[in-house]
Amino acid sequence: MIMELTRYEVFADAAKTGNFTKTADRMGYTQPGVSRTLRLLERELGFPLFCRSKNGVELTSSGQEILPYVRRLLAENKLLEQHIADIKGLSEGHLTIAAFASVSRVLLPHYLAAFQEKYPRITIELMEGGTDDIVRWVAGNVADFGILSHRQIGALHWMSLWNDPLMAILPREAPYLSMQTFPVERMTDAPFILSADGTDYDIHHMLETTRIRPDIRLTSKDDHAIVAMVANHLGLSILPKLVILGVERLVHAIPLAPEFHRDLGIAYKEKASLTPAARRFIDQIAKSSVARDLPPAAAASLTPCL
Known part of the structure; x- marks a missing residue:
């Protein structure tokens, strides 16, 4: 240092x-x-x-x-170090990214590979958590920025990148398999499994907006645990499309009627506090979003925000 x-x-x-x-x-x-x-x-x-x-x-x-004062001191020192490295060509540095698990699994490997090829001496740390975790880490200088949903980000600055549709998550059985869309009011037909508070606010907001009152029997912070519970006929659920990539065979996932989505993007404290490495990484993602250059696994799920 x-x-x-x-x-x-x-x-x-x-x-x-x-x-x-x-x-x-x-x-x-x-x-x-x-x-x-x-x-x-x-x-x-x-x-x-x-x-x-x-x-x-x-x-x-x-x-x-x-x-909090120590973290602020370390963040300022890291900013100084990377500005000096930036003058020399950004040859080294450290980047801490906080993100949803689905983002880390599906989106980030694509962007990290391109970034590491260009800046091989910048070390990168990933922190995974729900909305409350990520907002706390970014606000407390633990992470440089977060990739999450726009809802409930507090005083953080925001950059919209992608729309991620919410899907009805249903057991693979009749009559669900014949349905192309799922009316939200039918979420009251069976027990409901809900993402825990503080993990993802979009599903809670959708239920409040539609005034649907499902019979909530189970809650979980683990999206894949919710998929497993639906697959084992414990109830119905709603999850973002990005979350279920790779486990679609376990459940029947179809669009809601009417449609709802979550707004995925980048949250940060302020531009002046971003390190050169953080700014370069954010610029890389923003440019690829405008160019609609998504990883193949996510291309069928996300719609870039324009």
């Missing part, structure tokens, strides 16, 4: 993992080395940062209080 912030890097990563051994593996240290580094930082600051718990380590109240 340009500034001597190694101890703060270790602190921020340990706060993220909650485990000194995991932080050691991620950062190329030994576990005793991480413990020693954090003891030195605690001695320098004059108060403890972590306490032991049955699941690993947890931040003390003092550690929780300084964590």
Whole structure:
């Protein structure tokens, strides 16, 4: 690092993992080395940062209080480092992208391959989560930007990229197999399986908009778990089309009537805070979206926003 912030890097990563051994593996240290580094930082600051718990380590109240400032400091330092690298030709750097699991699985490999070919010395970390997770990571300087749905992104800035249709997810049995579209009001015909709060707000919004009151029996944060539950005749559900790519054979997925979609795109704090690597990656995705250059797996699912 340009500034001597190694101890703060270790602190921020340990706060993220909650485990000194995991932080050691991620950062190329030994576990005793991480413990020693954090003891030195605690001695320098004059108060403890972590306490032991049955699941690993947890931040003390003092550690929780300084964590946002440490993350901001590290983000500014990373920005400085990458601006210097940008002047030299963006030869190195680090990029952290937070995204829906479906985006990481279907969309990102295509764009990451092209980006890594052009900038092979930029390391990339992917963080997967629901809407609330991604917004928190971006707002808290844990991730450079997020790729998610537009709904409930708070104060973050937004760039629309793709429309992803919502689909009725039904068991592969009569009478569903003969249906080409599924009227939303028929979601009350059987038990309903709903994406958990904070994971994806679009389905909740659709139910509120249509005033449909399905018989919600199960909720899950795992989209593929929802598919498995529908496949095992536990109920009906609604999921974005991108989510079910690769598992369509398990269920009958058809468009809703009327149609609904989620607006997928990029959320970030502000342009001035984006590192050169983040700006280049965002530009790459934005240009391919305008050119309708989607990965083959997603081409039949997404419609680029114009």
